[in-house]
Amino acid sequence: MAVDLHGRHFLTLLDYTPEEIRCLLDTAKMFKELKHAGTPHRYLAGKNIVLLFEKTSTRTRCAFEVAGLDLGMGVTCLDPGSSQMGKKESIADTARVLGRMFDGIEYRGFGQERVEELAKYAGVPVWNGLTDQFHPTQMLADLLTIEEKLGRLEGVKFTYMGDARNNMGNSLMIACAKMGLHFTACAPKALFPAEELVEKARGFAAASGGSVTLTEDVEAGAAGADVLYTDIWVSMGEPEEVWESRIALLRDYQINAAVMAKAAPGAVFMHCLPSFHDTKTDIGAQIAEKYGIREMEVTDEVFESERSVVFDEAENRMHTIKAVIYATLAP
Numbered sequence: 001m002a003v004d005l006h007g008r009h010f011l012t013l014l015d016y017t018p019e020e021i022r023c024l025l026d027t028a029k030m031f032k033e034l035k036h037a038g039t040p041h042r043y044l045a046g047k048n049i050v051l052l053f054e055k056t057s058t059r060t061r062c063a064f065e066v067a068g069l070d071l072g073m074g075v076t077c078l079d080p081g082s083s084q085m086g087k088k089e090s091i092a093d094t095a096r097v098l099g100r101m102f103d104g105i106e107y108r109g110f111g112q113e114r115v116e117e118l119a120k121y122a123g124v125p126v127w128n129g130l131t132d133q134f135h136p137t138q139m140l141a142d143l144l145t146i147e148e149k150l151g152r153l154e155g156v157k158f159t160y161m162g163d164a165r166n167n168m169g170n171s172l173m174i175a176c177a178k179m180g181l182h183f184t185a186c187a188p189k190a191l192f193p194a195e196e197l198v199e200k201a202r203g204f205a206a207a208s209g210g211s212v213t214l215t216e217d218v219e220a221g222a223a224g225a226d227v228l229y230t231d232i233w234v235s236m237g238e239p240e241e242v243w244e245s246r247i248a249l250l251r252d253y254q255i256n257a258a259v260m261a262k263a264a265p266g267a268v269f270m271h272c273l274p275s276f277h278d279t280k281t282d283i284g285a286q287i288a289e290k291y292g293i294r295e296m297e298v299t300d301e302v303f304e305s306e307r308s309v310v311f312d313e314a315e316n317r318m319h320t321i322k323a324v325i326y327a328t329l330a331p
Helices: 018-037 059-070 091-101 112-122 136-150 167-178 195-208 218-222 242-253 257-261 282-291 310-329
Strands: 048-053 074-078 104-108 126-130 157-161 182-186 211-215 227-230 268-271
Touching (some): 018 167, 018 310, 059 074, 091 104, 091 112, 126 136, 136 167, 136 310, 167 182, 167 195, 182 218, 242 282
Parallel strands (some): 048 074, 048 104, 104 126, 157 227
16 A cells, blocks of 8 residues: 555544545455455454444444454454443553454444543554544545545535534545535534534645535535435434434435435435435334324435435445555554
């Protein structure tokens, strides 16, 4: 690799330059080609990683497990009931124990300060699988997917609709700003990202040729967009009573056929998943019964359409996570 990332943590894209992000994307493309060709790539045989999950997961866990196994590594997963971290043992002590046994540590959980503390004490690379503030592994998968579908990153008009101050809104704004995309957060003003982070993103955009825009206007946000992106309206770990107020704030920001029609020809729909686009889940059914809405952040029509690339994104979690593991652990 042209960029040396050996021994680095991967906690937020704030810590990575555009050149380093490009290196990770190119490495992911290489691994995707090897995977699809059925070519073995056990480049890290003999190493071991541990996955710490304080929040449950489908894509993150499976992507890390398959990536590690494909690279020839041993993979241990500790779910919320399998670790004493934060209960009987401090984060610092947990990090120092696991760092003696494993070559790398993945964390998926709550505050960003928890993964930062793991990184401070572990002595081995720590990777952020999701915190309340940032979701950097998802960002690499999203950038790879955009480049595959649109043929470029620079100059792409990218609109995120929904809660723009959650981990996805924060992370997408930083990723787009660093890589030269024109990012728009389309949300109620109460759900705009923090001003300090917006100013940082605008600084990155000024250097990359991108831009950062905030708007409450759905029509303006969708107009001419190359990518329309959304996320669930209530994040994992938030209390059930948040649903009523969040639905009231965001129901006008649903991505539906009328919104997609305002986007550019060839625009794609993206979502990090899981999605409440129907009532085939327990929560979806409960929300439909309680609030009378059968689709939330996106309609089933859009989710299942040819413009939806959500499952390409999901697959790309594996390839980009493999790139992060390899780049930070390879000799």
